Amino acid sequence: MAWTDQCKIAFKTNAEGLIHNGKGVRETLRELAKDSGIPYGTVRDWYYPKKDSVPKVRNKKKPSQETAWKNVARRMESLTKYMAENCDPSACDPLAEVSVETRCTVLGHAENLRSWRDILYRGTERR
Numbered sequence: 544m545a546w547t548d549q550c551k552i553a554f555k556t557n558a559e560g561l562i563h564n565g566k567g568v569r570e571t572l573r574e575l576a577k578d579s580g581i582p583y584g585t586v587r588d589w590y591y592p593k594k595d596s597v598p599k600v601r602n603k604k605k606p607s608q609e610t611a612w613k614n615v616a617r618r619m620e621s622l623t624k625y626m627a628e629n630c631d632p633s634a635c636d637p638l639a640e641v642s643v644e645t646r647c648t649v650l651g652h653a654e655n656l657r658s659w660r661d662i663l664y665r666g667t668e669r670r
Contacts, residue, residue, distance in 0.1 A: 551589050554579070558590055 554575065561571045568590070576586040606614065 554581075554586065554589055558586075 558568075558571050558575055561575070562568055566574075572586050572590055573583060575581075576583040579586075
């Protein structure tokens, strides 16, 4: 026989009321099971829900090597686009063959350097 949620809630309310009046948990559960005709194991499971019934939080899997490289390529594209939109071409020309870090340091774009690093390396660090 399947028990409804209403039945379970009513039973738990009755059990908690009797327990607060001075009876022990086991005594109360046995007495209520005997009076209602519900098996003691079922009553005990209602009062003490199993830990397995709570959904588990799954850990996020690490991306595959292929996915990681695709992410890096995507970030490089967005970095290039960002530099094209926000970097003055006349100021960047003499430093065209220099790394992004050096270029930003020379041009005084320290805040942009930090954001470029965030774009480029987001999610690739080891944990």
